[in-house]
Amino acid sequence: MTHSRSMVNSLTPSRILTGSLALLALGTCATRAEDADRQRWYLHFRSGEFDTAWDVLDFWGFGIGMNLDKNWGVEMVGDVWEKNVRVDGTGRLGEMSVNSMMPQVRFRWPLWNDRLVPYAIVGAGPVFFQFNDQVDAGFGRSIESEGWRAGATAGVGIEYFIADNITFALEGKYTWIDKMAVEVDGATFDEDYSSLLATFGLRIYFDENHPRLLAEQEKEIPGRFSLGFRYGGSILTEDQFTSGIQLKPEASAYGRTLNQYPALTLGYNWGEHWGVDILIGGGEQRLNFEGLGNISEYAVVAGMPQLRYRWPINGGRWVPYASVGAGVTYAEINDAKVAGSIADLKGKGVYPAVSVGGGIEYFVTRNFSLTGDLWWLYTWNHKLEVNGTEFRGDFSSVQIQFGFRAYLFD
Structure with missing residues (x-):
């Protein structure tokens, strides 16, 4: 009987999004691209595929935000990742799904003719936990963990305008979360799932600095x-x-x-x-x-x-x-x-x-x-x-x- 993870398990939302973002960054080019000093809505797609180096698995995120002016912005960000569950010296019992939803404030300072934009972020909000994928040392054991906890985050990033309305962004932040109770065979353990989250992704702005006709209007x-x-x-x-x-x-x-x-x-x-x-x-x-x-x-x-x-x-x-x-x-x-x-x-x-x-x-x-x-x-x-x-x-x-x-x- 095979207990190893499937090759097909590699087709996670994080890895599919990683491929999409990488190909999109390579396939987008513009001679004119820069930030703008006005209110501007955007969507933010992110992947943390390389966070597995510090036990953050299958990370991906999505956000919707607005630049209020040249320096300040706000966004609502959802992050999803997995952490291995090990308690009291046991082997890997399974995986904990961690799902956060946090409003964030962003301070930005555009450089290099407004094409390169470093920024800092801070935010707080609820985090939902759910134990799943019971494996290895968890087989045959009663394991339960599900509920909400409070969280907060802070970090820095940098984005580069690769098109009039598209930026490539690198971001790192640390998310602090209250400890989560994990019940194993009737015994309760309080575990800390606070995580360092490093991502790359794209911000897609809802308007262009130099508007063009839709393709179907040509x-x-x-x-x-x-x-x-x-x-x-x-x-x-x-x-x-x-x-x-x-x-x-x-x-x-x-x-x-x-x-x-x-x-x-x-x-x-x-x-x-x-x-x-x-x-x-x-x-x-x-x-x-x-x-x-x-x-x-x-x-x-x-x-x-x-x-x-x-x-x-x-x-x-x-x-x-x-x-x-x-x-x-x-x-x-x-x-x-x-x-x-x-x-x-x-x-x-x-x-x-x-x-x-x-x-x-x-x-x-x-x-x-x-x-x-x-x-x-x-x-x-x-x-x-x-x-x-x-x-x-x-x-x-x-x-x-x-x-x-x-x-x-x-």
Whole structure:
């Protein structure tokens, strides 16, 4: 029975966002780019992929803010990360999900013709904890931890305008959090999950210093490449994998129903109506065996082209679309444990998949849009081996996702 973390586990929101931000920074260029001395709204996307060096796992963050003038700004920031749970000299019992939501004040001092902007931040707010992914030394033990604590943060950063309305930002801050109680086999331990958070990311401003027409407003609509990031949830619509085996939501599922589901898209639009995305995204479920309960996680990653039919409205500010796709899923078992009569459980392979759905895109500026997507995925012929006996199964799910699409080389 395999207890190691899945290769597919590397497809976390943090790593997908990291890839999106890196590609977007490389694909964006501008000869004119600078800060502005006016009120200016923005979105901030961040990844802390390298924080694993000090035991901060799968960190990513999102914020919405406003520059009030040339020096002062405010923002509301959500940060999500994981910490390994070890108490009283035990091995790794599992992971603690840490989710903060803090208003922050930002003091900025633009340099180098207002293109380079160092800044300092300070803030405070609530932090939510939830224990999940019980593994290794945690198998067979009763472990509980969930609740809210108070937190505060302070740090510094620097951003560089790579386009008229896009900055590349580096940021470091320390987040102090009240200790969280972890109950293990009836004994309670107060653990400190305060963390150093170092990130890189992008700020996308809602207006340009030198406004341009939307692409759909030009006489000849240009073909454009795009890079997108989506994050949301996945709901199983057919969870009976095969006789005696069901798929269940992860312990960390929102509302115990909605599994986390991040995705990266690389797309191209041509003409007024047509576009295509290459989508890579995935999540995890739990395998539930009749009479034995949840004994394994099942990680599934989809990779497929999705053809989009677009119909721009309101001068191209809003763009609803329908999509259809066909490709494959890669799936494998991870974090399995011996349970009852099951001594050996295997499952890994590439399987066919199709999708159908739709979405809507709102263009904040010519080169940046916010997106919402709803799509159905069906995948079949998955293979599991239980004590040497082969089982074949299928399942389907609906993905509800929100994100952004940034247009490159524009």
